[in-house]
Amino acid sequence: EAGVTQFPSHSVIEKGQTVTLRCDPISGHDNLYWYRRVMGKEIKFLLHFVKESKQDESGMPNNRFLAERTGGTYSTLKVQPAELEDSGVYFCASSQGPGRKQYFGPGTRLTVT
Amino acid sequence: ILNVEQSPQSLHVQEGDSTNFTCSFPSSNFYALHWYRWETAKSPEALFVMTLNGDEKKKGRISATLNTKEGYSYLYIKGSQPEDSATYLCAPYAGNNRKLIWGLGTSLAVNP
Numbered sequence: 001e002a003g004v005t006q007f008p009s010h011s012v013i014e015k016g017q018t019v020t021l022r023c024d025p026i027s028g029h030d031n032l033y034w035y036r037r038v039m040g041k042e043i044k045f046l047l048h049f050v051k052e053s054k055q056d057e058s059g060m061p062n063n064r065f066l067a068e069r070t071g072g073t074y075s076t077l078k079v080q081p082a083e084l085e086d087s088g089v090y091f092c093a094s095s096q097g098p099g100r101k102q103y104f105g106p107g108t109r110l111t112v113t
Numbered sequence: 114i115l116n117v118e119q120s121p122q123s124l125h126v127q128e129g130d131s132t133n134f135t136c137s138f139p140s141s142n143f144y145a146l147h148w149y150r151w152e153t154a155k156s157p158e159a160l161f162v163m164t165l166n167g168d169e170k171k172k173g174r175i176s177a178t179l180n181t182k183e184g185y186s187y188l189y190i191k192g193s194q195p196e197d198s199a200t201y202l203c204a205p206y207a208g209n210n211r212k213l214i215w216g217l218g219t220s221l222a223v224n225p
Contacts, residue, residue, distance in 0.1 A: 042216060043157075043202070043204075043215040045215075059212075093157075098206075099144055099162075101162050102159060
């Protein structure tokens with residue numbers, strides 16, 4: 001069984017540019033989560049999809065962040081325009097149900113210069 | 114807002130030592146407690162998901178207990194090995210919106 005995959009693994013962009021991160025969850029997992037970790041701080045929840053619907057997006061920092069999961073399969077997280085404070089590692093995770101064990105992807109390390 | 118406290122922040126032990134960490138969390142709106150193991154340059158890997166007060170889980174040399182009434186969980190590692198070196202994260206699945214709230218983790222280094 002393939003695990004959660006994320007693309008790209010690293011991205012370095014300049015302030016003001018746009019970046020789109022992609023997450024492919026484990027097949028059959030309806031629940032998909034996005035998290036961000038800034039160095040030295042705890043993992044922060046961004047949002048939760050159930051299939052194609054946003055169940056909870058209370059952790060999204062501001063309207064520069066847009067997440068989609070068209071068709072309920074893979075998900076994208078777009079940051080436009082990127083700011084310096086957006087730098088960090090963005091993790092995606094999926095699970096069979098809410099509250100169940102979450103399977104994490106390898107993360108995308110975003111650096112905004 | 115939930116606060117998750119993990120202690121100690123870091124720990125250095127010798128191979129063969131047994132050790133334990135603590136995770137404390139507010140007991141209100143609690144649904145489950147997750148423990149994850151996070152090795153450097155890898156992604157977090159689930160160890161346990163516990164829901165009931167008094168739950169005990171075991172996976173090899175690692176075990177965990179849960180007290181939902183007082184809001185704490187212990188993770189134990191028996192006979193630590195160098196490959197146990199990692200950051201151990203706890204995250205209650207809680208709150209009105211029911212999501213994982215992460216602690217900062219306990220960083221364990223096991224010296225051979």
